Amino acid sequence: MNTAAEGLGEVRRSGPVLAFVGLGGNVGDSVAMLRSAVHRLMTVPRSRFLGVSRFYRTQAWGQKDQADFVNAVAVVETALPPLTLLDELLGIERDFGRRRAADGSDRWGPRTLDLDILLYGDAAIDLPGLRIPHPRLHERAFALVPLLDLVDDIDIPGHGAARQALSRVERGGIAPIPER
Template sequence: MSTNVYLGLGSNQGDRQANLAAAIELLTQQAGSLVAASRCYETAPWGFHSPHPFLNAALCLRTALDPIPLLRLTQRIERQLGRTIKTSPGHAYADRPIDIDILFYGDLTLTSPTLTIPHPALHLRRFVLEPLAEIAPTLRHPTLGRTVSELLDTCPE
């Protein structure tokens, strides 16, 4: 059985457009078929200071992968494209060639030590909601009960 999964992508190191394109290509080769992709949005870094703006996009893929194997795949693709995993306390956010977040996995809600679905902060992040609203404005958050467009309209950022 396959499910629509919504992913947020971001890049602020190197050739940002090429990084996003490479991530999309690898995701469609290994995770499933592309249903929709937003345009790229240039945004300021969130949660840290950097002179390097991000390019952000949202994707919808149709996948047969379960959530945890999908998470492992996204992390493997991040590493393949040059991302290093942060390990020092207090440095959760940093410049990166690619970041891939699982935003929604169908209407599933999941809380595990390694993954929370829906993404726990997506409703607070305009850089996530704007591209997501482009491809899925009526998608309803399964726990907040509001559409992506409604979340964007009330986003504090």
């Protein structure tokens, strides 16, 4: 397992890694928004888009008094260091109208688009503003279900098999969205 040195935010690798990116939104036409975001992921520099899971309608998590979310997971092969990839994702969010509160107070509120690095190879990173694997990934069916659409046998560093994690969490309220 690779760990970034405190303050550096870079994982030294000899080549590209697979990065799994969670996508979500619940403001406006979320399906169209996520489709557009997937197209933008195809343009991330030094990265190759490999695929996206099905889209799922999911119940809000954290702050429950809001519209259901649409969630998916995409996978890219990237040569970008993790903080650079995060900057690219945050730029895409901003382009789609996402505004993040500086104090994080809107963490579980409604959003046009949310892009999170769920996994970056087998790296474990704990830096201000970036934790990989994504915190609570192992507790969130709305991320685990689409992740397992893409790869049936994957481990979450520090938590074990994603399939085992999914077997321990409530899966209710997650429904695939039929393709149009």
